[in-house]
Amino acid sequence: METLAKEFQDNTAPRLQKYLVLKSWWATNYVSDWWEEYVYLRGRTPLMVNSNYYAMDFVLIRNTNVQAARVGNAVHAMIMYRRKLDREEIKPVMALGMVPMCSYQMERMFNTTRIPGKETDVLQHLSESRHVAVYHKGRFFKVWLYEGSRLLKPRDLELQFQRILDDPSPPQPGEEKLAALTAGGRVEWAQARQTFFSSGKNRTALDTIERAAFFVALDEESHCYNPDDEASLSLYGKALLHGNCYNRWFDKSFTLISFKNGILGLNTEHSWADAPIIGHLWEFVLGTDTFHLGYSENGHCVGEPNMKLVPPQRLQWDIPEQCREAIENSYQVAKALADDVELYCFQFLPFGKGLIKKCRTSPDAFVQIALQLAHFRDKGKFCLTYEASMTRMFREGRTETVRSCTSESTAFVQAMVKGSHTKEDLQDLFRKASEKHQNMYRLAMTGAGIDRHLFCLYIVSKYLGVSSPFLAEVLSEPWSLSTSQIPQYQIRMFDPNQYPNHLGAGGGFGPVSAPEGWWLVAPEPWSFSLGVQTWA
Template sequence: MAEAHQAVAFQFTITPEGIDLQLSYQALNQIYLSGVRSWKKRVSRMRNRVIKGVYPASPSSWLFVAIGILATMYMQSDPSMGLIAKIQQHLPLRYRLTFDLQSVVVVALKVVWSVLTFKDQFCLKLLLSYHQWMFEQHGRVSNTTKVWVTLLRLLSGRKPLLYSYQTSLPHLPVPAVRDTLTRYLESVRPLLTDLEYKRMTDLANEFESSLGNRLQRYLKLKALWATNYVSDWWEEYIYLRGRGPIMVNSNYYGMDFLYVTPTSVQAARAGNTITALLLYRRMVNREELTPVRLHEAFPHLCASSAQCERMFNTTRTPGVETDVLQHWQDSEFVAVYSRGRYYRLWVYRAGRLLSAREIEHQIQWILDDPSPPLPGEEKLGALTAGDRVPWAQIRKEHFSSGVNKRSLDIIEKAAFFVTLDDEAQGMKGDDPTGNLDRYAKSLLHGKCYDRWFDKSFSIVIYKNGKSGLNAEHSWADAPTVAHLWEYTLATDAFQLGYTEDGHCKGEVERSLPPPHRLSWEIPSEVQDQIFSSLTVAKALADDVDCHVFPFRDFGKGKIKKLRVSPDAFIQISLQLAYFRDRGSFCLTYEASMTRLFREGRTETVRSCSNQSCAFVKALEGGEKTVNENSRLFRQASEKHQNLYRMAMTGAGIDRHLFCLYVVSKYLGVDSPFLKEVLSEPWCLSTSQTPVQQMELFDLKNHPDFVSLGGGFGPVADDGYGVSYIIVGEDMINFHVSSKHSCGETDSHRFGAQIAKALQDIMAVLSADTPSSSKGPAQPQSKKLL
């Protein structure tokens, strides 16, 4: 085979005269060019480390210092204007002999430069620790905040790299135990009877007076030592130590455009999508991505280097007690699954990234390959969909050596995983609503064996050209993946583009070797475990009830005209919908980010508040006037926004209590209060998918290119999972999930309740137009999220 010859650089034969070496110069040239690419990446990383290390100072400032030193040495001048000479006169004789003028100048200039650089970094960190601006109303900015904005602009004027702000961001503060307990009790008050609330208050008071302060001391010690006192424990105990399936329970998905499919050619869509993802990886490696801002005038969010760096070339490997995230510095190939077969697709040749057209050509070769799957190969991926312990044991026993290890290494070390699905998905057809629901389920779990759920993310390219993404959750949160997916969709459609017949643009180097088919030796014992894991995964997948619907009656444009936060409007609507659906309120989880702090991940906004419950009861009771209902709604909206700001600025509830619980386990002490708090079910789990790169999506000129966002599975067996994305000014897309096995939940019914709740609240606020114009202005923080 041609590709086999190119893979071997040296060939030799033994002759009577000695060893006859035959050098493959083409292969050697490939090795040389690949090495050049690797060294370029190393040089780029070294350069970026220097720039980040002195930010917000400029590395060029050190150049001026060096020039000053060389000029002084060359001209043999005394920049101290005689001061050093006078000091020499007063030194003992033995010190005068070793007192070198040039050394003093060099050291002095270095010290001055280092001090000034440290001063800039310290000042920037102090500025980024100021969060009061989030609590100010739009149009009512205090003088303190104005001065702060000016200083921040002056100090961070130079264009930053992706991670430039990392060392200047403040550490996540540890709230006081009393403050956290007070906020917790307030959050559960509408969910408990008077007797239950008194009991919970007594438990909280007992915890504070006995164990709380002891645990808090350990936590503060960790906060002094660690970069972030939450993130590492959150990653390990919430994600990596889970022994159940990560499919549905942890992994989440992202969808393609709602109305548009750029091409119906499956291989072409794969070619452009893979190319766009690799271009994004290149920008991450070079740190060319602009750090995400809350607003043009306000600080950068944490780029979360751990999340961005582990985006590619990363796999979650199973363990008996805990899983491990494995990351490799680079990978020049992707793993591809098609009709039960696995392939390695090289995306670089001679150190250059293949063109989109060349990748399409390689994908088409895979699609046209007539070879059947090997025994046990077709459903091998089910091992990553089932329970973690059996997968860990089988991996250790049967995939730690030989051909199986080599093939598994290729999948795990690949930049990412690609599935060429043999089904068509999307909204088009006679049943658009049902098609969207089936599309969501396909991305969430597929056939339970045609995705590799351990990879940091897997791309799915459907037969009709539709695409999607399935992401593993432990390494990053949804905003990081959403940023990647936004870039991919926009680059695919608007930058790379397609020819008139739907193929990728560019030329194909015909000497490209075909993709490498992976080999497996899967004994009957492994096949039995594949069947067992598939049975577990199928039962889980069949139980998921997904419903996706675009809400087109209005969007954030009409909501903001009423001077209301769109997120607060939606969250209160969800409270109303749940009350109508179940006849009660429940503990509600809304994910917020803590990326104003270094290595921040998420915090919980407990959206079910006393104020939101008061509004829902008043609206459903029908005894209040429109003005009174509107006033109650605005009080609930203000409360929700304040809860969101508190969570973002490190004054949340749940991460602090979680870490106190972890400390108690390390100390071997039990807390009835913490045990009860951590076991409370989130019957309504919600999340907003952010739109972060508006410059990539020109929705005014291309209104059909709206994103569907993404979703996740239900968190509680008797609850709902709700994800939503606010797209443009006139649309909100919702993803609702629940379980068929619960007779009290129904995703379609709840979706209808959400739509009606949105309409009813809009009717209340629109009818109260005069007073709405006098309502509190929307805060900058919520306006910009």
């Protein structure tokens, strides 16, 4: 590798770098457009599990058990957020309370769909959408969000969702598993879309879904965190990550998922933005639902419904036998993928980031070094480790990689495993590993990371037809341990010390490598803005 690196640095890299410098003169961000296209939109594997990620509801409190009421409040809060976004009333997130983070990714949060193509997908973003698309018991519905120019109140939205829940009509032939097309391979979905959904009532119905503000899934099963059932949180996470493979529209910017017992969650398409962006919306929705909109004593939305509202509209399909075969094939691909995912979420109560900070250590570094120790004890070896860092201090910045497996962290792990070192020596080794990790995170955040730059050099090499053994080797190494986090309390809608039970369990994403794919769900003690912690 040293020989390949030296050859690359001396001979190939200077030529490739000139093209990147040239691009940086005219591009807003020399990484982001290629990152979106080549890492996301050109991916031909299923979005479900491989790309989309999920976010969980509050896990220790329950505002209402009425499914339609909870969705009514949530949808109303989301459109309130969209209105604030359109009016530019949302303040940017500040790093250290001083440096504003780029808000560009928020632009495509609503009215956005990923359209499948045979070679590459495209993102379709509309300036306005006045309805949501809803799925329940194998049927698709259109629900208007406005009456004239007035946004429907939560109680009116509850009425509309209750009408869907009470509708006894069966699915049309082929309709029930239709959304499995969005869960299977992208090429197959693109071919089916072109063949069966380019005209007539199928085109009209598909347009209704793709032009919706977002997608709503009204599930028939119940999920929640049950302290007496160890598997409950994991089952809840799996339901959000992939559902039954045909009750989510994985192409929409996000799907709002509602379970029968009133618990909510999100499944989010990844190409348009990273998790902190949807986390910002989700925090607003949960805070608005709990502290501003509220519920009546019997669990319904506040107010009286307008019974004269036009009922939700059933979408009409004409799905031929060939199309049903394509749907079934996509469903089988998606089901095999979903069945192959093992997810384990658990609650960790002994301590959280407060205690770690009292020890004058970065919580992020603490968790990352702990993961290195756990992985070594489990596998008996170290591996390439990915931790996501955001680069939103730059315009249109997305992410950078922090390579958490360092010589300092491995030295600490080996000393811990040996068991013959003194406590003072271990503390010293840990401190060095922690400082190294913090510094690497700081470098990644401020544009001095290496992975996105290597990625762009690789794209240039492909454009020029230049073969680089070094880049081929570097970019083919699997990330056997892939970790991430979701910032909590970005907008401070309530004081977590005053409401300690108002905790979200973070979110999760699928394994990024096989066969030893690892992934991390960030439960509340670790769900914080790592950028802020690192700088602290």
